[in-house]
Amino acid sequence: MLQVPFIRQHKERVLKGLQLRNINDAETLISQVLQLDEDRKKTQGTLDEILAESNKISKEIGQLFQQGETQKANLLKEKTGKLKEDAKRYSDQLNEIQEALTNLLYQIPNIPNKSVTPGNSDEDNVEIFREGDIPVLSKNALPHWELAKKYDLIDFELGVKITGAGFPVYKGKGAKLQRALISYFLDKNIEAGYEEVQVPHLVNEASGIGTGSLPDKEGQMYHIGKDDLYLIPTAEVPITNLYRDMVLKESDFPILNTGYTPCFRREAGSYGAHVRGLNRLHQFDKVEIVRIEHPDQSYAALEGMVDHIKGILRELKLPYRILRLCGGDLTFASALTYDFELFSTAQDRWLEISSVSNFETFQANRLKLRFKNAKGKNELAHTLNGSSLALPRVLAGILENYQTDAGIEIPEVLRKYTGFDLIA
């Protein structure tokens, strides 16, 4: 969530940023925010005066009682009735204004970084890097859902039986390969300095709001009504919320965490061929990296995260590219996002496997995640996160790109985790 003083001071920049995101009524939205904030100040000013007066009288009454001047005190008491009424009225009004203001601010996404280019959809994203050889496969190469069936690695129908579509069952070497990937990713992250955490898979509303997942992605998350908890759509939510309501020291930076969790997404209305197999699921596994950074360091950190993920894909010998998301495709809370996509030869298409973002202070403002700066003032920290990596599509990419007539080869770096080097 943006800070109102920021909006006031950088109105033009905010408007430009929102336009870059194709928000058409930005002007109205912003002027409403500023107007409401003015109303807020005015109302609070009035309320404060009333409260000050009422506090003064209360003190006087207290003194009179102590001096035994009961009669005078009782006289003074009568004056407070109107003040109380007024205070109640203005306080109610203030609450209304504040609620309206908050609701408005919840609707405003983050302001894109300078480097973000205009665009309407994923087609306008800018490819900034590409690496890895695209393997030449034999004529009878199969997509991963066929391979999964052929080698009995994943059973989609069984998942439908016990839960529903989008909840696959991994079996045998399929399950082992997935577990190998999780261990490998975690180990790589730990090696790079990230501390592993295991976090709850259900979060409360405050956590959802903290990362900007709520109310923006309400419909995307599974909600458990009975206990008012949400299944996490990504480990970003619980891990980032570890630092909610904190005032850090400058020496605490940087904070690096990694964690493996399943992720749950409702993905309402997505059906059809392009979401076949592992391409889009309701439950999938992901290893996440999260960083809490000093504002001066956050963009360097973002580049560091990109390099780190590059290193993993390089080791896995998978062909991939990096996109810088355009204004229209940027997620709600992000200022700058790089997507990693790996090329699936058998499907002849790019699959998104990681998204690395700098949220600057957008989440920190909601999280009340601050640090004491050199001047001793509390300042919002920057939060970042990235997938390293999302499992299903990496698994799909490995199955598809590593298939040979003899079977599916296991990437070299994974063999110590799988204990086998071929799925045949």
Add this chain to the structure above:
RNA sequence: GGAGAAAUGGCAGAGUGGUCGAAUGCGGCAGUCUUGAAAACUGUUGAGGGUCACACCUCCGGGGGUUCGAAUCCCUCUUUCUCCGCCA
């Protein structure tokens, strides 16, 4: 799930209706002393709103109530601890 106790500033811990935003200790910061450090001593040290700056307002787990006045009383929720029960 049942019974009881508790929740106060970075931490520990006083405070049971009237200058309490809150004693005291520890920690942090600044200074004196020292070649430097430690110790000792002195001062300082919560957050948010508001203001050019003051003033002023709000916050003692969350929400609501009683009262002229609430950290203190009442209701409610949450969390923690102890005992019992159940249990991977």
